[in-house]
Each structure stands twice: as C-alpha cells, then as structure tokens.
Amino acid sequence: MSDFDSELDASGLNCPLPILRAKKAISAMEAGQTLRIIATDPGSVKDFEAFCKQTGNELKSSGEENGKFVFLIQKAA
Amino acid sequence: MQHRLSGPERRESILSAAQGLFASKGFHGVSVDEIARAVDVSPAILYRHFDSKQTLYNAVLEKFSCQRQSYVDTIVNHGTRFEDALAGMTQVYISGIAENPDILKIELHSLLEGNPATQAFFQNRWKSFTDYIEFGLNEYLPYDIPNREKIILSAGLMFQGMIREVLIQKCLQPQDRLVDLSLYELSHELVTLFLHSIGINKTQLSRKARISG
Numbered sequence: 001m002s003d004f005d006s007e008l009d010a011s012g013l014n015c016p017l018p019i020l021r022a023k024k025a026i027s028a029m030e031a032g033q034t035l036r037i038i039a040t041d042p043g044s045v046k047d048f049e050a051f052c053k054q055t056g057n058e059l060k061s062s063g064e065e066n067g068k069f070v071f072l073i074q075k076a077a
Numbered sequence: 078m079q080h081r082l083s084g085p086e087r088r089e090s091i092l093s094a095a096q097g098l099f100a101s102k103g104f105h106g107v108s109v110d111e112i113a114r115a116v117d118v119s120p121a122i123l124y125r126h127f128d129s130k131q132t133l134y135n136a137v138l139e140k141f142s143c144q145r146q147s148y149v150d151t152i153v154n155h156g157t158r159f160e161d162a163l164a165g166m167t168q169v170y171i172s173g174i175a176e177n178p179d180i181l182k183i184e185l186h187s188l189l190e191g192n193p194a195t196q197a198f199f200q201n202r203w204k205s206f207t208d209y210i211e212f213g214l215n216e217y218l219p220y221d222i223p224n225r226e227k228i229i230l231s232a233g234l235m236f237q238g239m240i241r242e243v244l245i246q247k248c249l250q251p252q253d254r255l256v257d258l259s260l261y262e263l264s265h266e267l268v269t270l271f272l273h274s275i276g277i278n279k280t281q282l283s284r285k286a287r288i289s290g
Contacts, residue, residue: 014204016148016166017212024157043145050149 004036004072005029011040011068018044019051022073026057031077034060039069048073088126090116096137100179103186104134104195131194138198141173141180148205159213159277164268166206171244171264178248185245206240207233214275232275239267 008025010018018039025035037048045062048071052059060072082090094115098107109130113123127133151165174181187195210233218225246252247260255263 013212014201014208015145016152016162016205017208019149019152020157020162020209023152027157047145047149050146051153054149054153 003034005033007036007038009038010044011038013039014041015043015047019047022048022051023055026055026073026075029075031075034072034074037071037073039071040067042069044069044071084126087116087118087122091118091123091126091133092136092140095133096140096179096183099134099137099186100182103183103190104130104192105190106186109133134195137183138195141177142198147173159217160268160272163206163209163213163272164265166209167240167264167268168261170202170206170240171260174244174248175260178244181244181248203237206236210236217277218275228275232271235274236271239271240264243267 006025006029008018008021010021013021018037018041022035022037029035041047048059048062051057052073056076058074058076060074062069062071064070091112095107095112098112098115107130109120109123112130112133113120116123123133127136147169148166151169152162155161155165184199187199211229214229214232218229222228243260243263246255247263258266
C-alpha cells in the first residue's frame, strides 16, 4: 500500500506553478489524505516549507529521489 | 574618527556599491579596483569577502532572488484563478523592481553582455510567468483552434515584453505622456488587455479559467 493518496508531477515547472498545482490538488482531497509531489526546481524545497507553514497542511517529508525533489503533504483537518 | 565597520557591515557596503556600479556599467564595465575604491577599501579587503568579481556579481543577484516567498504568499492568499494568480504575481514582480530599479538595469546590461549564467538567472525570473501562462493556456484553449501551440508560446513572450516595457517606461525613462498613470495602473490595464487578447474575459475566467491540480 502506498503512503500517499494522490500524486502530482510538477517536473520542469518553475515557481509558483508547483505550489499552485499543489494547492489545487489538496483542495480536492479529504482532510488527512496525503499528496506526493515531484518537482525539479531546487527552490521548491523552501517553497513547500513556506506553503505548509502558511496553510497548516503538514509537510510529512521532503527529500531527493533520482535527482528530483519529492514532498509528502498531508491535508490539515 | 571614522567608524570601523564590522565584517557583515563591510560586506553589505561592498554589495551595495557593487550593485550600483553593475547597474550603471554592467559586469564588464566595472573592475574590482573600482568597486573597492567606491567603498574606500583595498582590493585585498574586498577579496576577503568575495573571492572574485563573478562571486560578487552573483551575490548582488542573489539579493534579488527573494521574490519566491512573495509568490508563495500570492498563491496562498489569492486563490487559484488564472487571472488572480497572474495579477498577484505581476504585482509582486513590478513592486520588486519599483523598489529597486537596479535589477532591471543589470538585466538589460546582461542581455548585451551575453554571460550565460547571468542570462539564465534572468530567464528564470521570467520563466515563472511564461510557464504559468503556457500551462494555463494549454489547459484552457480549445484543442481545435488553428496554430494553438504558436499562440501559447507567443502569449508568454507577449506578456514578458509588455511587463518589461512598462517597467522600462516607468522606472528607467519616465515619459510625460504616461505621467498620469502609475506603474500599477498601467500594469493592471496591460494585464487586462493581455487577458482579452488571448480570448479570456472576466466572465470566462470566473467560470472556468482555473489551474487544475
């Protein structure tokens, strides 16, 4: 079983598109569900930290896989 | 007696002087000696803070790369409608340049100088807009319209040219005929014209022109 409910590939996209798409995706999810985001923009690490801080959603993990940045965000209740 | 600057203060004074000189003369038009003279230090002191002119130049550019946080704020606070996010991003971008037109001057110099690293920095700033516009139009323009791909690519270019020109006109060479319109009013009108030109009006925007996840 995967540790996320939905996935968003924002590879190749520049700030703020990954954030915008993540916001839209999360708005369609249930509270407690987790979104996995893949991005290639190095600045997205700080962007998603700021995004979660502001929205109250939880940044469960933030790391690199195969040269891409991968984030798990759980929607706040 | 002259106040002796701390390390961070000295670094900041060098950065500030370098910014002004790079803005007026470009990267190649300024020497390390000239920057050192402007802050009344020896080149050796300057090299203690920045090991090369390129490092110093990059540090000046780095000061201007703080807009990301504002873009995130815009997206969080403005909703996900195409027009709202585009207007919010434009506001952030022009505010940054209105507060410090040196970045626009440095960009224009870099276009002529052809330094790949610098050009990448500025292209990346515009890419936030062109990516956003291309992505949005790709989702919402009907698939059967003629020259669809060309329209999408041209729209991003059109927006970039429009905003860059209004910044030049208002921040670098104020024109009498535009004196009654503020930078913000002009950019608002241009964004509205842009949206009309790509076939999006406010009615359509509020109904369907949203970026989906």
